[in-house]
Amino acid sequence: MQIYFRAQHFAFRKQISFAGSFLQPLVQIRNSSSDNNAEEKPILLVGQHDVAVIQESEVDLASKNDMEKIRDQSLQYKLRDKTRQFIDLMYVMVKGGAGGDGCVAFSREKYVSKVPPSGGNGGRGGNVIFVASSNHSSLHSISKNITAGRGHNGEGNMKHGSAGKDVIIQVPLGTIVREVDPLLNKRQSKKINEDQINDENLDEETKLAKKRVATWVHYPRYNEKNPLSSFFIEAEKMIEQDEGYNRVLKAKDANNNLFLDLSVPNGQYIVAHGGLGGKGNPHFLTNANRSPKYATKGQEGQVKYLELELKAIADAGLVGLPNAGKSTFLTAVSNAHPKIAPYPFTTLNPYIGTVDYSDRFQLTVADIPGIIQGAHKNIGLGHSFLRHIERSKVLVYVVDLSGNQPWEEWYILQSELEKYRPGLTKRSSLIVANKADITEKSKENFPIFEAKVKEMFKEEIVIVPVSAKYKKNIVKVTTLLRQMVEKRELITCK
Template sequence: MQFIDQVEVQVQAGNGGDGIVAFRREKYVPAGGPSGGNGGKGGSVFLKAVEHLQTLLDFKYDHRFKAEDGGRGGPKNMTGANGGDRCIEVPCGTVVYDAETEEILGDLVQPGQIFCAALGGKGGLGNQHFLSNHNRAPDYALPGLPGAQRLLRLELKLLAEVGIIGLPNAGKSTLISVLSAARPKIADYPFTTLIPNLGVVRKPSGDGTVFADIPGLISGAHLGTGLGHDFLRHIERTRLLLHLIDVTQEDPLVAYQTIQHELQAYGRGLSERPQILALNKIDALGADPTALGDIAAQLQDVAQLPVFLISAATRRGLDPLLQEVWRSLEQLEADRAAELLLTAPAALSPLIGHSQAI
């Protein structure tokens, strides 16, 4: 399956139906007045977030969506039928932009969340609405209003709590395949991973946590070099970054600094995101603990973070790493709850004052 995470779509709401000019022509009603009905409302176009979609691939082949037009008004004050709405399903995590102004119009995160992309036009008024003491036989009606038309850009940002980042061939795909049921492509050459892979890792409590294996980043990724710029956006929603560094590289410290520079250059708060560092492929260095200790110590001095020594291929050191992941997520949740508790009284104080005034 192709992974498409950015598309442009054109949405067209339905036009409102026209009002009509009609008069009563009934037996025994010699002074029949105007009876032209109103036009029906045009249908609107909605976007709905659903869980069963993981990509925007469908929009590659079908990118024009139109709702139904409203029906024309009828005689005897009959209103025309409303046009049917058009509901478009998108994956959870889809951000909706105006393609011309780049303004963010909506962010569909929760399943079932709905966004009105284009509002249907109002139906025109029939001549019955223009009856007055000064005009007993109006012979005009209003046309329906056109529906809204928009060019939208849809951008998918994956919903994952933990994002696995690192240079190409750092072992990210191997790690997510070991921790979860995900089966990404794994090979011994760079850029094996061309699309983000999601995997659910079970906590000791039984709950699932979504991990995202982000394709390898290289120097200049924030400018579009390599595959990085296309997939850095998928890290934006993660709460925690798991940074894998290949211990067999010529200089693991440079590898760490390269990724940190790209996160900082990309912006959007990625460089401030909590991180866990792990030196991977320690089995490749044999039984030389001195070399491993030196590399870990240098990295720890620069990053000011604890460094975990793991081998994703042999599953060595994964238990302490996962324990740190769960601890960090729990701490982030506790910090978030405390922040909400501190801001809640300030948000409620105007309401309390208002209720006392009443």
């Protein structure tokens, strides 16, 4: 079947013939079309779902260039780095759901003049819960404003409102959550909040009026009557006592800023509690007052401003200058496939690979973008991604042995690490002298480098010549890594 149509979306507007079904294998198309007519070499455009074959004989030179461009763009789109949305630091506002309001109602019965109050309580607001997830490696999917569901209002016939929906957010394992001060330009809630009530410029009467509006639900047409009754004043005192207890809890909460380290897989933490539901009018039933015509509103949920900082948890972290071969090394030792290319700053986001041993032991290795001299002054890509190796038990310096003075590279790395976090270089370390297959320079450099390392650190730091590209001497490094990680585990267990 051949369908002809004018391709409106191509700049060069050509007639395109679709060969057979949309999902016909490429090879088949190539073979059949080249068999039929040797001069008509098909050009393949690989889109999202379809394969279009354009007869080359119809294409002039100018449009050929256009087509090349489009094909490039199409492939670029497909091959675009999926991890481009990587985010490791962000600020979010989390808000627990407000509680539902209590209800003022009376159960009606035929021939009964005095009916009991039957308003249900409001449901509590939902909580915002963070779950540490090992399936997520970036914060980009987390929204900036997270609000849990509101509790439902109580209803007549003693129907209590249901609780608001909890919002469960999957946060990457290794994220540190810190409570921060609210942003200055935050939008004010339309509801009357405590600050507005306790405003010093207001006189006592206005404060009281505002507070009443924020707290009470009245029976229809009783808004003005209720505050005049002595029963209402008593009910107000009752609520005041309850609030006193809440206030102590709130003050305690305000002094203890939230700090969480989500380092346990599937660990769950409530970061913002929902507000309590309001009380229905049966709550205010007393011996003297048999028909209270008021109930309370639900409380607002907690509002917190949080900083989320993702610090990847890996057993070993690779540090090196751009182009030293960190990604190649990670590919050689683990199951990861980071991008490798002969230009600096190929790696833009951290990658974590898992090294598998024959006895099923596993350890994780983190590859981060290259750092250069002055990274602490934000030169190059800066040094903020050092946060991803900050938690590693072992530091692996990857140095290009075929360079002019590889030890200089190592000095730079050490000084940048120290500037990022003093004492970081004291961590157990290993030097991978990479590109040892480029023999002329490497043979010359290695003994000098080794001597310099020994001079500075005696036996503490081992230097291993390696060719990551040709996978030479890799087993020695992985064995050493395992020993160091296991030893380190013992130290931390004490």
